[in-house]
Amino acid sequence: MKHKYKILLLGFFAVILVDSIGSVASKVLNFDYGNLTPLSMIIYTAIGFFSAKHGGLKSSLIFSGLVGFFDSTIGWKISLLLNANTGEVQNLEITPLIWLITSLFMILYSAFFGLIGYGITRFLNIKTRNM
Numbered sequence: 437m438k439h440k441y442k443i444l445l446l447g448f449f450a451v452i453l454v455d456s457i458g459s460v461a462s463k464v465l466n467f468d469y470g471n472l473t474p475l476s477m478i479i480y481t482a483i484g485f486f487s488a489k490h491g492g493l494k495s496s497l498i499f500s501g502l503v504g505f506f507d508s509t510i511g512w513k514i515s516l517l518l519n520a521n522t523g524e525v526q527n528l529e530i531t532p533l534i535w536l537i538t539s540l541f542m543i544l545y546s547a548f549f550g551l552i553g554y555g556i557t558r559f560l561n562i563k564t565r566n567m
Contacts, residue, residue: 440490440499447483447503448510454479455511459518468523469515480504480546484553488564496554497547504546508539 454475462469483503484496491499516530557564 438490440487440495443483443486443490444499444502447479447499448506450479450482451476451503451507451511452514455507455514455520456518459515459520462521463519466521469520470523476507476546477549479507480549481553481556483546484550485556486553487550488554488557489562490564492564493551493554496550500550500553501543501547504542504544505539507546508542509535512538 454472458469458472458475461467462472480500480503484500487495487499554564
């Protein structure tokens with residue numbers, strides 16, 4: 437398996453960890469699950485950074501976007517199943533349209549942080565492969 441695909445799988449695994457541990461912790465420790473958003477930003481940026489080293493800008497955007505999509509589908513489902521403490525936000529009925537809009541937003545949102553990760557490689561003058 438190519439190294440960049442291992443990075444993608446690590447991104448998926450990181451999302452599962454944050455969403456599952458975060459959901460349980462938010463209930464037990466009584467904090468708003470939304471406070472974990474910076475961890476997701478770090479994951480997306482790290483995916484952009486590490487995938488840039490092996491595949492350039494294109495890989496950074498695609499892989500971070502895929503991790504964002506995974507987070508908005510599987511990650512969201514995990515947090516719902518584990519009854520994450522969402523604070524004042526009530527869980528609304530999740531229709532296919534809401535899933536679609538959320539997923540599209542998360543793809544763009546995570547790709548933006550992937551772009552930041554790529555930018556860090558350029559700022560640090562780290563060689564990237566353009567594939």
